[in-house]
Amino acid sequence: MKKTNKVGSTWKRILSLIKPYRMYVILMLVMAFLTVASTLYAPILIGEGVDMIVGPGRVNGKGLLSLVLTFLIVIAITSVSQWIMSLATNHITFQVVQDVRDDAFRKMEILPIRYIDNHQPGDAISRITTDVEQFSDGLLMGFTQFFTGVITIFGTIGFMVSIHPGITLLVVCITPLSFFVAGFIAKRTYDLFRIQSEARSDMTSLVEEMVGNQQVVKAFSYEGRAKERFGVINERLRITGIKSVFFSSLTNPSTRFINSLVYTGVCIYGAFMAISGGISVGQLTSFMAYANQYTKPFNEISGVVTELQNALACAKRIFDFIDEKPETPDDAAAVDMKHGKGSVALSHVNFSYIPEKPLIKDVSLEAKPGQRIAIVGPTGCGKTTVINLLMRFYDIDSGSLQIDGHEIRHLTRDSLRENFGMVLQDTWLKNGTIAENIAYGKPDASMKEIETAAKKALAHSFIMRMPDKYHTVISEDGGNISQGQKQLLCIARVMLMKPPILILDEATSSIDTRTELKVQEAFQNLMEGRTSFVVAHRLSTIREADVILVMKDGEIIEKGKHQELLSRGGFYAKLYQSQFAKS
Incomplete structure (x- = not known):
């Protein structure tokens, strides 16, 4: 519960940083909706095209030409909307990251000397550079894939219901397993990514210490002990890295396996429906395309969840740094002393x-x-x-x-x-x-x-x-x-x-x-x-x-x-x- 509250507060902090750029968020969402809508409309056109060429002597040439032109227009709309969405997403991400870096650097300038004396210099360097970079990557991936993924899921459900509600029900009943698997793994990766960030900070501190004091290191023949210290930290980083990557890498293949089961079920059930005349071959083709598109966002979102866990762990370390107590501010009535006498x-x-x-x-x-x-x-x-x-x-x-x-x-x-x-x-x-x-x-x-x-x-x-x-x-x-x-x-x-x-x-x-x-x-x-x-x-x-x-x-x-x-x-x-x- 405590960890959930921490993650929730981190999310609230991130959303507050995004708030000043809400117009770009709205633009991004509109373009995401337009991208998904045009992408999902394409299988309908493909299905209609298949029904126009199902047998000898039953090819509708004029209808196919009209479909091809419509299809090209849909592709153009998809490309332009996706490009604008990417621009808006990049603007939001890099502006937020710039704001975070500015806040972190401003905090560093007003931190009391006591904090600097009690912390390794590499820790602050790691938070302002590496952790912010990791946070940026996770945020960018989250914007580009999470929102389009969610819209795609609901959009494909709508289109599939319009084709055949029965097969849609089969798909919807199986896919929640993907969320369960992704959520189960994500809970276990957050702490691993946090520990990995801390180990990375320790390594940055040691490297900064060795590089900045190279003459002292050589003068006292400290190379061997420095190598031992580096080896311990590097081993800890390796172990936490392997564990975090191992658990996070389970997400995608697990969700892909479940989604493949969904697609297989749709194909088999739909084939029997087409043979019995319940749906046309073109509709089955469209439905199979939708089933494939419906499962893709689950794979993407599961990957995003993993990256977001890393981003959240890094964001937490950055926010902890920004929230450090600054040096006692000047009194409201503090005197601005000019060139004094020197007593x-x-x-x-x-x-x-x-x-x-x-x-x-x-x-x-x-x-x-x-x-x-x-x-x-x-x-x-x-x-x-x-x-x-x-x-x-x-x-x-x-x-x-x-x-x-x-x-x-x-x-x-x-x-x-x-x-x-x-x-x-x-x-x-x-x-x-x-x-x-x-x-x-x-x-x-x-x-x-x-x-x-x-x-x-x-x-x-x-x-x-x-x-x-x-x-x-x-x-x-x-x-x-x-x-x-x-x-x-x-x-x-x-x-x-x-x-x-x-x-x-x-x-x-x-x-x-x-x-x-x-x-x-x-x-x-x-x-x-x-x-x-x-x-x-x-x-x-x-x-x-x-x-x-x-x-x-x-x-x-x-x-x-x-x-x-x-x-x-x-x-x-x-x-x-x-x-x-x-x-």
């Missing part, structure tokens, strides 16, 4: 990714405009988490976090993040030119502004050595430039934005020592008059910070300037000495 204040902030495992505990700090705040501490102490809270990638559990005196929850996310510039340890570049990558946060920037930002980031010199300079196309992972050059481009991207607050999370970790000194000098100019949060493991990079926050186990345990903290001989001093013991 930041945290008061008794608590936060945890998992409720039963607190991470940030009672953290308080104040950064005045223009101050340079360094955050240091061992791995896992909560440094990057503080940055996530400042950017509102996650909302704090309790306490207060203010930017320029505004509670962060009362600011729009877009305006908040426009006041931050980030340079992270992990670089990210998009597939495009160097200029487009630098102007990622300011697409309307002039080439002069881009070049100025690149010069400040010390990236201009290596850019000018590239084949097409600022118009050189780089791949998404920046495979055709070095890691240090990628970082310089990311720094230039922030240089161009000139935000009031900077976040530098191990920003110089991928740059050689000589370049780092130059970039540090550029950072000094950039940070002048701007509030800066510098997350660093290399303590040599934060000696000049106005305030150094030392974190451990989610708490700020020490606070002060470099020399002040060293003189205390506390945790910071031990960290510093561990890095410069030999010095």
Whole structure:
């Protein structure tokens, strides 16, 4: 019952997506009716033609000529109506699929970071691409064959009743077996197709992981274990694929067998009726044609039912993704903060990714405009988490976090993040030119502004050595430039934005020592008059910070300037000495 409700709700969702295109649905149904009517009228003409040539000297030439002309007109009507029906069907299907993809992509853009962190990236990719494609195929087949099949069944019954009600009753009494068989198999294929989609998602995630991290895979000789993981998923996909295809493939031959019994019964019974003079040979010919046409839709619909089960399973996964809870929307009275001054204040902030495992505990700090705040501490102490809270990638559990005196929850996310510039340890570049990558946060920037930002980031010199300079196309992972050059481009991207607050999370970790000194000098100019949060493991990079926050186990345990903290001989001093013991 629960599964039936799920399928029913999925169907309702699909029908709601089709509703905006109801005029095309009406056109499709009209053309389907016209196609079926003209197709079913043809056997009548064939039967009349047979009766015109049943014996020597009894050939009606004029009547045959008239029938041939009528038959050609019927064929023309069938062809045109079928063509228009296909156009309408394709329009409905591809518009609905486009709407679903748009909804899925829009949802992906407003999903909270928490969802992204807790799900494999390949899962979302599989739902938006593969599952939507499977849904499209099933929907297209359903429209093209289901409606014409149903109309054909009722149409042939009407024509057969007009020829001989007795034989029609025989046909109608046997054919419900086809529905029983198709329904019995369809119930068992839905879950199999759902499991198959999930296995396909796992495979997409693994392939994406292996391709995106190929250097790490090779560096740690992970190929063997990756192959084992792939083998397990591939085997699961193979087994579920075989089972789903096996059960779904039983539908067509089963219904064909029953329909063949129907056709055989019609032929035998009709032959006896023709011998006894109950119907003419032409009528028997027409009836046999109708019996054949009557059984065909059952074969087609049984195939459609199988495809629809796959489509429904995929649609369910897509709708589940679209229905995921988005990040908390901005308050109705949220302030659209313009270029701020850069003051930041945290008061008794608590936060945890998992409720039963607190991470940030009672953290308080104040950064005045223009101050340079360094955050240091061992791995896992909560440094990057503080940055996530400042950017509102996650909302704090309790306490207060203010930017320029505004509670962060009362600011729009877009305006908040426009006041931050980030340079992270992990670089990210998009597939495009160097200029487009630098102007990622300011697409309307002039080439002069881009070049100025690149010069400040010390990236201009290596850019000018590239084949097409600022118009050189780089791949998404920046495979055709070095890691240090990628970082310089990311720094230039922030240089161009000139935000009031900077976040530098191990920003110089991928740059050689000589370049780092130059970039540090550029950072000094950039940070002048701007509030800066510098997350660093290399303590040599934060000696000049106005305030150094030392974190451990989610708490700020020490606070002060470099020399002040060293003189205390506390945790910071031990960290510093561990890095410069030999010095």
